[in-house]
Amino acid sequence: MRADRLYLLWGLIVLALSYTIPYLVLRDCKSLLLYLFWLILTVAHLIVSLTYIGRWREWTD
Amino acid sequence: MDRLTASLLTLALYLIIGTVIAFISRKIGIKTTADYYVAGYKLSGILAAISYAATTYSAFMMVGLVGLTYKSGVGAFGFEITYLLSTIFLLSYVAPKVWRLARERKWVSPAEMVADLYGIKHLAILVAVIYLIALIPYASAQLIAIGRTVKGMTGSDIYLIGILIGVIAALIWTALSGMWSLASTDFYQGLWMILAALGFIIWLFSWGSEGGALWDGFERLSASDLLGMSSIWSIGTFIAYTIPWMFFAVTNPQVVQKIYTPRDEKALRRLVTLFTLFGLTYTVIVTMAGLMGRALSEAGKLPIIKIGDEVTPTLLAHAPLPLTVFVFTSIVAAAMTTMDAIVLTLSSAISRDVYQRTLGGTDRKAILIGRISILALLIVLSLVAYLRIGFIVDLSVLASALLLPLAPVTLIGWFLGERAKTKPIRYAAVLSLVVGFLTGLAWALTHGARKSLVTPIAGLPSTLFILLVSTLIMLLAILLSEVRKS
Structure with missing residues (x-):
């Protein structure tokens, strides 16, 4: 249950970052930093999500 | 070999392999509507994953998104990656629950899932009608993309033949044994899509780097607003575009249905894992192609391309012929997989939610009705695609918003x-x-x-x-x- 809540919180933070950082911080970016930001965010989200789904338990009950 | 011959040979090869795969998958017995529409809940993880990815990523990726990135810059990558971020989250969080419930409650169509969740039998009909109105334009747009791609790759005025190829292949690959033939052909086409995309980006990088044009172009890009959030991507536009796609995994029946199909927990986990890897790779390749194309235009190696959908064909005009026809065929495959899945899911809505729910027919009759409805739907799609009925075609961009x-x-x-x-x-x-x-x-x-x-x-x-x-x-x-x- 705790893992579920933590993952829910993580997911919401990732989505919030995906909308806010490009407009608040990287709006006028002159390099590929914005592209890299989204790419790194996705890779991080992928790693956390794959760890989370490796621990799916409820559904086998 | 000239372009027309190479194109026709590649298309023929693509169609023959797909049809052979569809016929091989026919060996698997179909007795119930669950066998037909969700492969009896017995798909392997790899088939389910690539089928999910191939259904999700339509012709929009290799044509529309390359053009959108070329014209609007990195914001287009954000638009597409926000979809992926949200889908990874939704699938990881809810897929096990949905997968388990689908087995317990014998869900076959997503419309009956919604009806069952709220205990209102006829809600399935309302949901089925919403699916039909929202998704017929979207599926028609895929058929139009097939017609245009065949026309573009052969360099001949054979739009109608392109549509006919799409309809006949979709009929065989979908109606033959439902989800089994669909997932098997999706797997093959998904591999074609990702291999073509990889070949395309490797060639583009190597060709663009000649004489340092690519690097010079990226230098020039930094003087524009295309590497940040360009004026096209106001916050309102970004939200308006991304919101429907964020919930795509929940609202679009052609992908919801795929969550029911994995044979066990391990297969479901594999679906989520492989789909996300496919999605990330494909998105990066496609958006990088758009950015590289723009950099090459800025460097003067390519002219400035005014119409977004012309970017991929313009780039491919410089590629070796085998790669050009390989990539063009991958666009046909991307459109085909999306259209096939929509047609099958709409057919399940008609046979399960409308026919069986109102008349209570047997599974055998429902499968027959399902096959007839696949044919009827394809006829409707081809009419819309051939006549290019303006408002209906335009509605395709709204499919996810309406859902x-x-x-x-x-x-x-x-x-x-x-x-x-x-x-x-x-x-x-x-x-x-x-x-x-x-x-x-x-x-x-x-x-x-x-x-x-x-x-x-x-x-x-x-x-x-x-x-x-x-x-x-x-x-x-x-x-x-x-x-x-x-």
Whole structure:
């Protein structure tokens, strides 16, 4: 249950970052930093999500 | 070998292999509608994953998104990656629950899932009608893409032949043994799509780097606003475009149905893992192609391309012929996989939710009705694609927006369990769907389908407004139910 809540919180933070950082911080970016930001965010989200789904338990009950 | 011959040979090879695969998958016995529409809940993880990815990623990727990135810059990558971020999250969080419920309650079509969640038998018919209105234009757009791609790759005026190729292949690959032939051919086409994309980006990088044009172009790009959030991507536009796609995994029946199909927990986990890897790779390749194309235009190696959809064909005009026809065929495959899955899911809505629910026919008859409805749907799609009925074609961009009210209704239904069947919540589900869907449709009729997406309602991006209204109706009903209970 705790893992579920933590993952829910993580997911919401990732989505919030995906909308806010490009407009608040990287709006006028002159390099590929914005592209890299989204790419790194996705890779991080992928790693956390794959760890989370490796621990799916409820559904086998 | 000239371009026409190479194109026709590659298309023939693509069609023959796909048809052989579809016929091999026919060996698997089909007795029930569950066998036909969800492969008897027995798909392997790898088949389910690539089928999910191939269904999700349409011709828009290699044509539309390359062009959108070329014209609007890195913001287009953000638009597509926000979809992926949200889908990874939704699949990781809810897929096990949905997968388990689908087995327990014998769900075959997503419309019957919604009806079952709220305990309203005929809600499935309403949902099926919403699917038909929202998805027929989207599937027609895929058929148009097949016609145009065949025309473009051969360099001959054979748009109609392209449409006929698409319809006949879709009929065989889908109707033959439902989800089995669909997933098998999707797997093959998905591999074609990703290999072609990889070949395309490797060639583009190598060709663009000659003489340092690519690096010079990227230097020049930094002087423009294309590496940040360009003026095209105002916050309102970004929200309006991304909201429907964020909930795509929940609202679009052609992908919801795929969650039912993995044979066990391990296969479901593999679906999520492989799909996300496919999605990330494909998105990076496609958006990088758009950026590289723009950099090459800035460096003077390519002319400035004014129409977004012309970017990929312009780039491919410089590629070796085998790669050109390979990539063009991958665009046909991307459109085909999306169209096939929509046709199969709409057929399940017609045979299970309309026919069996109202007339109570046997599974055998329902499969027959399903096959007939696949043929009927393909005839309708080909008519729309051939005549290019303006408003219907335009509606294709709104498919996910029109399906948006299903997001709160489905998510709340999944999480409330039996509580969703209490009176105020059941009524709210119907009201939420009707109000949300009609708001989207009315906005499209008033402002035109394309413009309605970026025209605010009450100062909010239109899709956010639709989502909020549908969600509020559901939340108020939950509150009312709590008050009544206490």
